[in-house]
Amino acid sequence: xxxxxxxxxxxxxxxxxxxxxxEKVGFHAAVSVLYPLVLVLGAGRSGRRGIHAWTALCLxxxxxxxxxxxxxxxxxxxxxxxxxxxxxxxxxxxLLLGRLRLREARxxxxxxxxxxxxxxxxxxxxxxxxxxxxxVTYLNAWFTRLTGRSAEEALARQDWHEALHPEDRDRxxxxxxxxxxxxxxxxxxARDSAGQYRWLLLHRRPRADPVTGALVGWYGSCIDxxxxxxxxxxxxxxxxxxxxxxxxxxxxLRRSEHRFRALFDDLNIAFAEHDLSAAKPLVDAARDAGAAxxxxxxxxxxxxxARCLAGIRLVGANRAMLQMLxxxxxxxxxxxxxxxxxxxxVAQMLLVQLEALFHGRCHVSGSTTLPGREGRSIPVxxxxxxxxxxxxxxxxxxxxxxxxAAHAAMLAAQSSLARAGRAATMGALSTSLAHExxxxxxxxxxxIDTIRRWLQRDPPxxxxxxxxxxxxxxxxxxxxxxMRRTRDQLVTxxxxxxxxxxxxxxxxxxxxxxxxxxxxxxxxxxxxxLDDPRVIAERVGLQQVLVNVLLNAAEAIAAxxxxxxxxxxxxxxxxxxxxxCIRIRDDGxxxxxxxxxxxxxxxxxxxxxxxxxxxxxxxxxxERFGGTISAGNHAGGGAEVRFTLPRARARACxxxxx
Numbered sequence: 001x002x003x004x005x006x007x008x009x010x011x012x013x014x015x016x017x018x019x020x021x022x023e024k025v026g027f028h029a030a031v032s033v034l035y036p037l038v039l040v041l042g043a044g045r046s047g048r049r050g051i052h053a054w055t056a057l058c059l060x061x062x063x064x065x066x067x068x069x070x071x072x073x074x075x076x077x078x079x080x081x082x083x084x085x086x087x088x089x090x091x092x093x094x095l096l097l098g099r100l101r102l103r104e105a106r107x108x109x110x111x112x113x114x115x116x117x118x119x120x121x122x123x124x125x126x127x128x129x130x131x132x133x134x135x136v137t138y139l140n141a142w143f144t145r146l147t148g149r150s151a152e153e154a155l156a157r158q159d160w161h162e163a164l165h166p167e168d169r170d171r172x173x174x175x176x177x178x179x180x181x182x183x184x185x186x187x188x189x190a191r192d193s194a195g196q197y198r199w200l201l202l203h204r205r206p207r208a209d210p211v212t213g214a215l216v217g218w219y220g221s222c223i224d225x226x227x228x229x230x231x232x233x234x235x236x237x238x239x240x241x242x243x244x245x246x247x248x249x250x251x252x253l254r255r256s257e258h259r260f261r262a263l264f265d266d267l268n269i270a271f272a273e274h275d276l277s278a279a280k281p282l283v284d285a286a287r288d289a290g291a292a293x294x295x296x297x298x299x300x301x302x303x304x305x306a307r308c309l310a311g312i313r314l315v316g317a318n319r320a321m322l323q324m325l326x327x328x329x330x331x332x333x334x335x336x337x338x339x340x341x342x343x344x345x346v347a348q349m350l351l352v353q354l355e356a357l358f359h360g361r362c363h364v365s366g367s368t369t370l371p372g373r374e375g376r377s378i379p380v381x382x383x384x385x386x387x388x389x390x391x392x393x394x395x396x397x398x399x400x401x402x403x404x405a406a407h408a409a410m411l412a413a414q415s416s417l418a419r420a421g422r423a424a425t426m427g428a429l430s431t432s433l434a435h436e437x438x439x440x441x442x443x444x445x446x447x448i449d450t451i452r453r454w455l456q457r458d459p460p461x462x463x464x465x466x467x468x469x470x471x472x473x474x475x476x477x478x479x480x481x482x483m484r485r486t487r488d489q490l491v492t493x494x495x496x497x498x499x500x501x502x503x504x505x506x507x508x509x510x511x512x513x514x515x516x517x518x519x520x521x522x523x524x525x526x527x528x529x530l531d532d533p534r535v536i537a538e539r540v541g542l543q544q545v546l547v548n549v550l551l552n553a554a555e556a557i558a559a560x561x562x563x564x565x566x567x568x569x570x571x572x573x574x575x576x577x578x579x580x581c582i583r584i585r586d587d588g589x590x591x592x593x594x595x596x597x598x599x600x601x602x603x604x605x606x607x608x609x610x611x612x613x614x615x616x617x618x619x620x621x622x623e624r625f626g627g628t629i630s631a632g633n634h635a636g637g638g639a640e641v642r643f644t645l646p647r648a649r650a651r652a653c654x655x656x657x658x
Contacts, residue, residue, distance in 0.1 A: 011042030011054070015061055022065035032062040032085035036092035043096055051100065055093040059086055126200070126222035128160075129207075132215050136160055146224065148193030165189035165197050172202070181206045181215055187229075190222070198226035270321040270380075270397035272314065274350075276357060277391040279311030283357050294351070294358055308354050315392070324380075324399050326373030353393045356386045367400065379404050440475040440482070443516055447472040450515065474512045478547075481540040496538065497625050499648035502580065503533040506570060509546045516551065520558040521565045522586075524550070528572040534648035535580050541621040542645075545629075548614040549584045549641045555607070556588030556639055579627065579644040586640075590633040599631050618643075 291297035557566030629643035
């Protein structure tokens with residue numbers, strides 16, 4: 001029988017024997033005093049519940065025997081025996097519980113000590129404990145890792161301090177004897193496992209008896225601070241070197257400033273220096289407030305830019321600057337407030353300096369007009385170099401009066417040449433105009449005939465006639481737009497390209513060509529995969545391209561052998577380089593290989609009534625918008641015209657990046 005079961009089994013057997021004996025002898029013998037022995041045997045190795053259960057059993061059995069034998073007239077002697085047996089059993093139970101609590105406390109202490117020991121072994125520093133006489137009673141494993149010596153050997157020989165540097169060892173031993181019971185903190189050097197000395201920070205704190213308060217020993221630690229010590233030494237050396245370098249640089253700076261001042265005064269280029277230190281806090285405040293620009297901040301806080309301009313001070317201007325403005329050396333230096341009238345072009349030049357400071361730009365160039373002597377205005381090109389650390393703006397100025405006069409003469413000559421060129425191209429434009437007007441005029445004729453047929457029916461089909469009138473009005477608007485564009489070309493040049501919705505223009509063009517496409521049994525389908533269908537183009541010119549290409553596709557479908565309805569597909573997608581790609585496909589007979597290279601040449605046509613100017617004009621329009629155009633045959637066998645246009649979103653991103 002296992003040992004854990006033998007005790008309770010023997011206790012139960014003994015309890016049964018005692019109970020039966022009490023029943024037989026009538027409770028006159030002192031057998032019941034043996035119940036504490038039952039309690040010891042049964043609950044000797046049990047926990048609290050076991051002790052309580054065996055105590056209850058040992059208290060219940062004598063009471064049951066007493067009641068069954070002596071009730072209802074118990075004797076005094078039997079009652080005293082019962083009382084004595086119960087008291088002894090209760091005392092035994094209390095002793096067992098006390099022994100259990102003592103064992104639990106001892107186990108908890110051992111567990112706590114083991115936990116603390118394991119924790120101390122993991123701490124990456126030397127931990128030690130000494131008694132009141134200074135004998136070391138504990139060293140953790142970090143002592144072995146650092147010194148290479150066994151902690152057990154050092155404890156046995158009590159020579160752990162032999163690892164200290166000789167100078168620090170005597171100092172530590174002297175401090176240990178002289179410091180009394182105060183906490184101690186000292187830097188010492190200890191020899192590591194490689195034989196090198198490392199700096200340690202040693203702490204010692206007294207350990208007192210919790211009852212008497214007497215000193216019973218010390219707790220201590222040694223932290224490896226060698227890296228910090230060496231870093232501090234390197235920093236001291238570096239600071240000393242920096243101080244020497246700073247002194248050398250300061251001397252070099254003084255010499256450089258002297259040379260710069262000499263160059264500043266003798267340079268043959270106009271040069272000025274401005275101090276922006278008074279304006280910088282205002283500029284920083286606007287930036288910290290989240291302003292997008294100085295102009296936006298000025299709109300929200302009127303007078304802000306004026307206060308910034310007032311904070312710009314002229315530090316100096318060289319001799320060339322004075323001469324350019326018409327001042328001789330006899331007039332002395334310019335006033336620090338120059339230019340005094342801070343408005344117009346002058347204010348704009350100073351505002352450039354503020355904007356550069358606001359956006360963190362160090363180099364800016366441009367042109368402006370400076371006020372000279374006796375009210376003269378001097379056009380100049382300037383280059384600005386901003387030094388944010390010193391809030392200094394260094395500006396160079398070049399008088400461009402002669403260049404501006406020459407440029408004005410050149411512009412006048414170019415304008416005259418352009419007018420002459422436009423006059424010389426009247427013939428070509430007339431041919432182009434005839435070609436462009438031919439299609440909408442033919443459409444007008446067709447729509448008028450269609451309206452006449454709808455109105456001559458009985459009853460007249462007014463709804464269809466009205467829809468045809470709408471298309472008639474659209475073609476009239478096309479003719480007017482072409483005429484306006486031709487007039488603009490002759491008088492002022494090409495209309496500017498601007499962002500426009502390509503999908504909307506395709507819908508409008510599809511409506512305009514509905515009748516002509518229907519007559520040629522052509523159906524139009526548009527597939528656009530762009531999330532933003534805006535492109536950079538001129539509306540009338542791009543619509544001319546779409547009309548030309550779509551009508552060419554419709555005529556190719558009408559010319560197919562066997563006839564029948566056909567499909568024109570317009571595919572709009574993305575192309576590399578921020579471009580949109582428009583492909584117009586038909587399911588006609590395609591383009592003959594010998595004609596592919598001549599399609600965009602002027603006066604080349606494969607139709608008997610054609611002028612050969614449509615695709616040539618289309619190429620000029622697309623290239624003017626910054627795109628490309630080409631033609632070929634697609635896999636289905638029909639023709640495909642492919643052209644690209646700049647996307648509005650890509651243009652905006654490029655301008656923001658610039």
